[in-house]
Amino acid sequence: MSSPGSLGHSGQDHGGTGSVEPVPAVAFNNITKTFGAVTACDGVDLSVHRGRIHGVLGENGAGKSTLMKMLIGLVLPDSGSIAIDGTTQHIQSPLAAASLGIGMVHQHFSLVDALTVWENVALGEAGKLDPDAVRNRIGDIADQYGLMIDPDAQVGSLSAGLRQRVEIIKCLRRDPNIVIFDEPTSVLTPDESVQLFESLRHVVAAEGRAVVLVSHKLDEVLHATDDITIMRQGKVVDRLEAATADAPTLARGMVGREVSLRSERAALGVLDVSADPSDSAAKPSNPNDSAPVLRIQNATARGIGGVALLDDLSIELRAGEIVGVAGVEGNGQRELGDLLSSLLSLQSGTVSIDGVQVPDGKSGAMARAGIGVIPEDRHDSGIVLDMSLAENLVLVDQSAVARRGFIDGSALRDFAEKMIDEFAIQCSGPDAPMWSLSGGNQQRVVLARELSQQPKVLVAAQPTRGLDVGAIEYMGQRLEAAAEAGVAVLLISSELEEILDLAHRIVVMNSGRIVGEVDRADANLESLGLMMGGANA
């Protein structure tokens, strides 16, 4: 048995097979892959064995997803080799991976909304299309693993949990020997996650498959796996067994230093959220009873075909408080962000700032009324990658650096330098192209821009997505500082830990509606999970 923390040795004497070293189901040998200047994987060795669940743990950008994409043929390694059951293979495409018995349960990418469950399951196979055979097979798998589903339901109409069920069935239908789960719980309620791990264990135990669980959540890796490999900056930094591992060791391995701050623990998913709320007692649950700064009343918006995007939604936000919007992704959080970015028009309902109604869906109106937004997808709507840092800082409002309609170059530089200083943005200077910055620094630019507008309301939509622990921590501090300075902060996040860490008050969204509201002090994971699943509080 390998001792926890031993470096560089695979020490794979599992299941009492004595001195015989079993051939690993998957063996990565010295894999390296670079994308431009970024080294995603750097000499990675990793072995996965049959009948075991192997957790691959690491922060965003640690290289774990890239490694798995090589295994299913979406990315080719620059050097190194992959052996399946002891035989070296060049996996060129997902189809080749499937023929080797490798299946992957993807985070988002493999289902087609417009198709039915059985059509999705049949997608990517060969031979004559036989709907009844597919339906029967779905029924068999459903019985065998307890994954009940209606084969004729349209996938787009299913909840995230059920969609993932379809994804798992699709994967198991090909009877894979090796199953990869990529961040499987990111779209699930806590309850659904527990169910998932039960069926996961079943999948392994029943047929001796090898399972790889890729995750950035320490807690679930610790509880659901047998073996753990920790990756950091493209390298394997530690290999250990789950039975003998503990959270602090894993956290240290992931981040590369001791982790003590509460927000860091939250970012890693080890926050014991049911724990005593005295920690948050420092945050008054209701800073003041003054009139709300932002008031959304009975907002209703419908999409194509009359689907409710926002359904009679009302929220009030007071100065100085952070309100967390929790919920499983795709339940109207994006639309709420869009509404406050003037990107969405309402069928009915109103948005007002300090009691003055703001026209909805009118370009720029929300920003002029004093709403700053850190958008959900910064590459899509937060920044322009090919423009300079300084230009990105004044994208929303040039009045500070413009004279008579012309931009004053030196004023722009001064402003940019001030922001770089204030927000500690690491870059080569104001003229650095945006794409040359790391994700965390790009997000700082967005934050600097929005806060420099001195907004009354700051909407932070998934503000830490794709960032490393240090950047997550910084974002949390900034949001808290903004609230202390009197800004009303709306934190929209699918990371429950993040909301529990920062928010004074938590509202839960489901199907475009607010289904519950609790003070941080009264919040617990169980009741929040139930509400996220759609139960009324």
Next chain:
Amino acid sequence: MGGLLEAIVDILSSESTYINGALFAAFLAFAASGELVAERAGTLNISVEAMLLTGAFTAAVGYHVTESFPLALLLGVVGGMIIAGVQAEMSHRLSADQFVVGLTLNILVLGLTGFLDNEIEPETKLAGRWDIPLLSDIPLVGQALFGQRWPFYLLYVLVPFTWWLLFRTRWGLEIRSVGENPQSADVSGIDVNKRRRQSIYYAGATSGLGGAFLIFGQIGLFEDSIVGGRGFIAIAAVIFGGWTLRGTIAGCIIFAGALSFRLSVQGLGYEVNSELLQSLPFLVTLIGMAIFAHRVRAPRALAQPFVRGLK
């Protein structure tokens, strides 16, 4: 006002309105069937115009050389597929912009066929008329639907075949998936750009057949103006029909109705400004699009080029 109403009744009770309408609708439907498949695969193929014109031209030359209708029809299909080949390989293998390629092809083919037509001067004639017993005797619409020249009836096979292909075969399932969510299709092991190229080839084949039909089923000889922008009306029919086959055919019938109405107005001797009449079908198309285009759900990846790799 009475005069206008009378004229409309007059036009609607004239058998020729329906015969012309059916011919126009058939021509659009040949092209639109294939275009529907291409758009369901996520490629907005605007070279239909070029495919129709090339198909008509190669069919005409084919008859000039072989004096065989079946061979000439086949050459029409080949002609359409040559244009499809350029469009497909350029935009879904070499990643050239699909609109630039399509636009260029439309203009190029117009000039090229005009030139070659003068050089070759292909001699063609109409195919034989088949009256389907009993059905062709139905009043008003019998002749229109069952008394046409025989290439017309190919459509009665093509439309159900297209439906079967798109909704009952694995190929069709894959076509629909690459138009909706190419990343998912790719991850599932489907070659997205290959399916898109194939869908354009199918559009080329049906449009080429449509061009051949125009020569042998309706007009009888080639001119470079015979398509006259109707390839774009076929595209509009697909959008109007909400990317369903039923809706697409309905769109073809409505737009063809406007074309036929225009012809009948003149044919029955009513005095209307002819330039204004010329624009009527396009006006109907625009209005139809304005009313219906935002109510329907387009294939989600329509007109978006696919590059491998996850975002």
